Amino acid sequence: AAGVTTMITVGCDATTTASAIDTASRYDGIYATAGLHPHEAKFGVDTIVEFLDDPHVIAIGECGLDYYYDHSPRSIQRDVFAAQIQLAHAHGLPLIVHTRDAWADTFDILAAEGMPERTVFHCFTGGPEEAQQCLDLGAYLSFSGIVSFKSATALHDAARLCPIDRLLAETDSPYLAPAPHRGRSNQPAYVTYVVQALAGLRDTTTDSVRDATSANARLAFPALGP
CATH class of the missing domain: 3.20.20.140 (Metal-dependent hydrolases)
Known part of the structure; x- marks a missing residue:
């Protein structure tokens, strides 16, 4: 009734990425992403790499920096954000960025790694x-x-x-x-x-x-x- 025909279900860690892929595999018009939210950065980017070749995954993310909550150490957030930018480049996928209270570092990392097109x-x-x-x-x-x-x-x-x-x-x-x-x-x-x-x-x-x-x-x- 609302006219929504297509949606993207975003992964924030391995569990939600797997769930997004499962949902996308069962319903037309639903697509998945694979990503590690800055809150979950402490788990490491290796936890999502296995999902990147799934045909239902159309982007990397959401990923980035969140200095408001700091659920993961900032140094790890930065490293994991950079790693996911590299994955976006390597797989030719769009990047979905989450940033909160971290604009300067977000722009610095995007500049260092090269922002995906x-x-x-x-x-x-x-x-x-x-x-x-x-x-x-x-x-x-x-x-x-x-x-x-x-x-x-x-x-x-x-x-x-x-x-x-x-x-x-x-x-x-x-x-x-x-x-x-x-x-x-x-x-x-x-x-x-x-x-x-x-x-x-x-x-x-x-x-x-x-x-x-x-x-x-x-x-x-x-x-x-x-």
Whole structure:
């Protein structure tokens, strides 16, 4: 009913990557990624390598740095992030980046390893300055339900700044449900509210944002097909 026909289920460690692959193998229109979230970096990148040749895996990630929670030591986070960038290059796969309170190190590591041609900053939460830095590198910005929150004014500015051909919409289910469902469990269907919020901020139609973000997703993740 929400019009969602295609979705990417993101792996954050070996267990969730295996689950994502299993789901993708059973349902049309669902795709998987293989990644080690910075929270799980302490388990080592070797725990996900075995999944990278599975045909249902269409990207590396989510991976990156999270200095807000520091569930894994920062030095290990940095090493594992760099290793996953190298895997993206080696396998010719897009990269999905998670970064929180770690912009400088994130950009430094991407510069050192070479940012993959197709890189998505997932659940983007920066302001216009960080957005411009990502865009200057050629990355896509993916906005979640946070963009619908009235208090997220810096994020609103970033959403207005982002060129339409670099804009993506996501849910990050089951987290970060958009208004009017904030505080409840999120679900893929709620991406429609994210699209509506983006359209309102950009003073354009919901249809134009829906069509653009759908087209951009297929460019960012070529395995989704035309």
